[in-house]
Amino acid sequence: MPSREGTYGLLAEFDNPSDLVRAATQARQDGWRRLDCYTPYPVEEAAEAIGFHRNRVPLITLIGGLMGLAAMFSMETWISVIAYPVNIGGRPLYSWPAFVVPAYEWTILWAGLSAAFGMLALNGLPQLYHPLFNAPNFRDGATTDKFFLCLEALDPKFDLVESRRYLETLSPTSVVEVDY
C-alpha cells in the first residue's frame, strides 16, 4: 500500500488540449509511467499519449450479456417445462421461439448494467475524496475549461524539485504541488 501522506504529485495546468497532449507525449517519452491527464471532456489523444490504449469494459459487457441471456432462457425453460407446465393451445412445453423475446431483453439489460457499473468499478468510482481536489486550481478548471497533467509521486523518477523543473520545460500555465 502506498503511503497516504506527503506529496501525491505535481499538477501542471494547460490552457488548451493541444498543449496537454504535447506535454503528455513528451513526459511518456521521457520515461514517466505514473502519470495521468485530467480534462473537462474526453480527449482521446491524451489517453493515447500516456499509453492507455484499451480497456476491459467491452469484455465485462459481453460476459454480462451472455449471463443475462443464459439466466432468462434457462428460467423460462425451467418454469414452462418443469415448474409450471401449462397447455397453451396445444403448443409444446418447450416452445423456445416464444422464449427468445424475454431472453433478448435480458441480454440487453444485463449487458447494459454491466457496461455502466463495470465502467464505474474499473474507474474506482465512487470515490468522493481524492487528493487532487486539494489542488487550488483543480476544481476551478478540470471540469470546466482547463487541462491538467499530473506526475505522481509514486513514479520512481519523481523528485519534488527536479520534477517541477522538468514540468516547467513543458510550458504549462502553472505547476502546483498536491498533498494527500
Next chain:
Amino acid sequence: MATGEIRKGDPGIDPATGEFRVVGQGETFKSVTEKISRIVLTPHTPLGWLALFGIAGAGATVLLVAVTWLFLKGVGIWAITQPVAWGFAIINFVWWIGIGHAGTLISAILLLFKQTWRNSISRFAEAMTIFAVVCAGMFPLIHVGRPWLGYWLFPLPLTMNVWPQYRSPLLWDVFAVSTYATISVVFWYIGMIPDFGTFRDRADSKFAQYFYGIFSWGWRGSVRHWMRYETASLLLAGLATPLVLSVHTVISFDFAVAVLPGWHTTIFPPYFVAGAIYSGFAMVLTLAIPLRKFYHLESMVTERHIDNMGKVMLATGFIVAYGYGMEAFMAWYSASHWEAFMFWNRAFGPMGWSYWVLIASNLVIPLTTLWSRKLRTSLSYMFFISIVVNTGMWFERFVIVVTSLYRDFLPSSWGTYRATKWDYMTFIGTLGLFTTLFLLFVRFLPMIPMNEIRMILPSAKIKPKAAAGAD
C-alpha cells in the same frame, strides 16, 4: 446533410473547417459551461418556471385524484366494457412509450452515426424518454384491475407456486418495458456524471456542493476514466438501439398476435416503431422550442437542430403513411370479408371522424409542408406541427384500439365506446405528471450535456505540433 444546401458565406458553416456549425459562433468551453450551469445553480427560480410548475402540478394532482378513485371503485369508472375492453389506458400507454422512443433514437442511434448535432438535444430528449416511460408504465399497472397484485407479472417464487406464462406477448411486454426503463435511466445517469462534477465544482452553496458531489460519484475527469466512460457510452448506445426497436415491436405484438381484424397484421412492428419516432420527435420539438427561447439557448439548440428534426419527421411520417396505405391495401387484397368491413367501418363507420383526424394531422398537414426549408426553420410553424403530429399519433392509437374492437365478427356483439371523465382526467393527469417531472429536471439537472458540447467546439480540435507552438 445534403451538400446542395451549402451556400458561400453561410453563417451556419464554420469557415475554418468547412463543416456545419453545431454550436453558435463564439462559444468557448467556459461560456458553454457557464450558460448551462447558471440555469441550475442560480438561487433564483424564474417566475415563469414557478407558474408552469403550478399548472403542471395541478395536472399531476388530477392524476392522483383519478387514480385514487380508480383504486377505490375499480376499472368500471372507465368506459371500457365489452367489446371495447381496451380503452384509454392502452391508447395512452402506447402513445407515451412511443414518445419516449425519439429520446433513445437521439441519444443512442444518432450517437452511433456520429451525428454531433444531437449533442445539444440528447440530454433532454433522454429525460423526455424517462418521464414518458414513467407515464406509460403506469397504465398497464392501473389497468390490471387489481394493481396490488401487480407483482404477479414477475417470475417470483411465491407460495402459490404459480409462474408467469412466457408464451404471451403481454409478458414479453413486461420485460421489454422494464428493460427499456432501466437502461434509459442508467444511460441518462451515466451521461450526467461528468456534468454533476462540473456542478459540484461550480456550486456556491455547501448543500449543492454535497448534493452534486455525491451524485457525481467523485468524478474528476481522468483521461483513463474518460476512455472507459466513452467505451461504456458507446456500448450502451449500441445496446439501446436494438432495445428501442424491440420495445415498440413487442408492444405491436400485443395487437398483432391477436386474431382480430385490424390488429392481426405483419406491418405492425415497423409501423409502430416509425410512428413512435415520428411522435417522439414531435414531442422533442414541443419541448425544445419553448425551452431554448425561455433559457436563451439559441446558440446550442440552433435552427439547424429544428430543421434536422423536421427532416426526421418527414422521413418517419412517410413510413407511417406507408403503414396506413398497406392496411388499406391488405383490407382489399386479403379478400377477407372481416378485414374489408373493419376498414370500411374504421373510415366511414360511426367513429370514422377519428380516422380522418388521424389522416389529416399525421399525413396531410405535416407531409405536405415539411418539405419546405422555410417552414422547417420557422419556430412557430414547427411548434404547431409538433402539436398536430402528437395529436395525430394519439388518434392513431385510438383508431387502432377502439375502431378495431367496437364492431367485430358478430353484429349482435357490437358496441360503442365513449370515454368517461375519469378517462380524460387520467390522461390529462399524465400530461401534468410529465410536465412536472420535466420542469424539475430543467431546474435541478444539466439539461444540455456540457461535456459533449465542449467536445464539439472548434477549440477542442487537437492541433498538430507546429501549429500548436504558433499560438
